[in-house]
Amino acid sequence: MEPDFTALDSYLAETDTDGYLIDADSDNSDLYYLSGFEAPDPFVALYNGDIHLFFFRSLEYGRAKKEAQADTVKRGSDYNFESLLKEYDTDEARGRVLKAFLDEHGVESIATPPRFPLETADLLRNHDIEVTADDREVITEIRATKKEEEVDHICEAQRANEAAMARAEELIDTAAVDNKGRLVHDESVLTSEQVTKEIELTLLRHGCGLDETIVACGSDAADPHDRGSGPLRAGESIIIDIFPQNKQTKYHADMTRTFCHGEPEDDTLREWYELTQTAKEAAFDAIEPGVTGEAVHAAVCDIYEQAGYPTLRSEPTTETGFIHSTGHGLGLDVHEQPSVSPKGGELHPGHVITVEPGLYDPDIGGVRIEDFVVVTEDGYENLVDYEEQFIIGE
Amino acid sequence: MEPDFTALDSYLAETDTDGYLIDADSDNSDLYYLSGFEAPDPFVALYNGDIHLFFFRSLEYGRAKKEAQADTVKRGSDYNFESLLKEYDTDEARGRVLKAFLDEHGVESIATPPRFPLETADLLRNHDIEVTADDREVITEIRATKKEEEVDHICEAQRANEAAMARAEELIDTAAVDNKGRLVHDESVLTSEQVTKEIELTLLRHGCGLDETIVACGSDAADPHDRGSGPLRAGESIIIDIFPQNKQTKYHADMTRTFCHGEPEDDTLREWYELTQTAKEAAFDAIEPGVTGEAVHAAVCDIYEQAGYPTLRSEPTTETGFIHSTGHGLGLDVHEQPSVSPKGGELHPGHVITVEPGLYDPDIGGVRIEDFVVVTEDGYENLVDYEEQFIIGE
Known part of the structure; x- marks a missing residue:
């Protein structure tokens, strides 16, 4: 891919800064986007119109020269790192080497991502480099607008996601119910952990990995970030939120469905489900170029508040009702x-943004439905192909 | 687990610092170790003898109050974050809230991990908080010494690792060879990617995940960080390096074996394998309390250099021979x-340290063998239970 760094050029010109510096490992998506290079240990990337990579150690140097999207690749030994280590402590040696690397490219002032390492910043400041944290996060901002190729990567991850959701739904749908109201398969109780494992195995077979999955039932589902544990029960809402990452492309998908095996014990859940579908449609209706994310979120809050539920807008400290944002960007990071x-x-x-309204109350459970869309010239396109059916297993 | 923070108390006393502050997500192992809390989005932990957690948003607040290892848990609304956001820009509001959080605990000076976010540091400095990056990494240092419970977690991950390695070895061992020298199963060529997938599926069934696995054959194996791709071949060395993380405990294992299906095309590989076994034994012989990691590494370099191979010690810019360190700590991070x-x-x-000598040359391939040990009162205990057999499939 050929990223378009025009906005970064403008940013450097506007702020009268010589270069943009990242010091991170490639879990940092800005660094991965800038360098096209994946490495487990931290390395340094400088953008000053060209892309320059620097590795203190030689381990990744050869591979970076072959694979990275960079104009130059240098390593510690290019700036006498080993001899400096004999003369100075590690920090001072690191500072001198980074200073030499910047000097070589005529860079006296840098902008950095907000979460740039403090120690590196202070080392450079000691060498009279002007260092400013870029609170606009300009590379993250550039990444927000996806090229067609990136949308394709996200859709590829989503096809895996749909296969995994189908497997989870099937397990809940085809379960029997024991005399304690628990879902069972072949006389063994179906747990969150088992459904999670089946989701992960399905994703892996489709080339995706993930760190976490949410399969949360009953009161677990009332906490939007509870991953869920223990037996799944009939008549309670089960939130399944899967956000896999394609191992090759590193792009994510993100989808949530809420299921209930059999009729809900509390009729409120059915009402919540329908209201949440209405809220999602209200968000979709609002999405078009030029509209703000704030306005899309407000459309969701309107629906919930009109129905009498608290939101963080109407009650900033509420722990029930609609207690999170409507959505987020989706790409190399699952939240961007x-x-x-x-x-x-x-x-x-x-x-590319998610739309994921939901309602929560520990006494009732939780409901969340999440799709994601790409904003188009005249509106949006929903990239999720998975039906919404609350009550299954009947 | 009850971590022992005596060394942190001493550090704060010695440096005359009021508290230790971390601002990260729980992928940051220092934060996870300090707080016992896992969250996908960044949060703040202060140690000043007690542990205080702070969340700008409410999403994780309730769960943290229930689950975290903390004396207090606060959130943005406890310091009027929402109203400050109306009066100031986000950064200024964040700075004021963090200042209020520190004020509440009487903290005017903080030490931070070296990779603490620059923006947060600068916001606090603007409010006259003294901020110093702790280049000793004292929490990381505390984490290096494992309690028995942690060693058990690492061993549990290693049992999964051994099952995954056995599956990989079986695939190579039982393969046929086609007329182009490629390994085949049921007439389809066996690739690095397929072996990797089988390793990952095995790990997942054993409760472990991982971001990367190395299954590297021939010239791929000559680059220690090349993950490997494409067909596996008879007579070439195949390096398999697996470093899974247990999903529950978050502790890692790490093991490498090198295999060759049939007789090696280049007899040098057999010599390398035996020499690497010798180097590994030399490292083991050196390990006991009080000995330095430097001395253990030197023992490995001695063996390779005496046999005429370059190391980074004898030739700092060499790209062949022994071109990495002997090992690293293993725990919540795979490299610590x-x-x-x-x-x-x-x-x-x-x-707990790995010992992983190896030799590399793009014209020949690569060999690496890796076990890991826990240092004991009178030496070490090898925690890996997996045999070393280079030539298989005969």
């Missing part, structure tokens, strides 16, 4: 720009 | 303290 929340800025074509 | 390298300090009982 743009935000679909009170702080969400303007949407543009190529933005 | 202590280092078994030229910069490796003293080993102590409870340190």
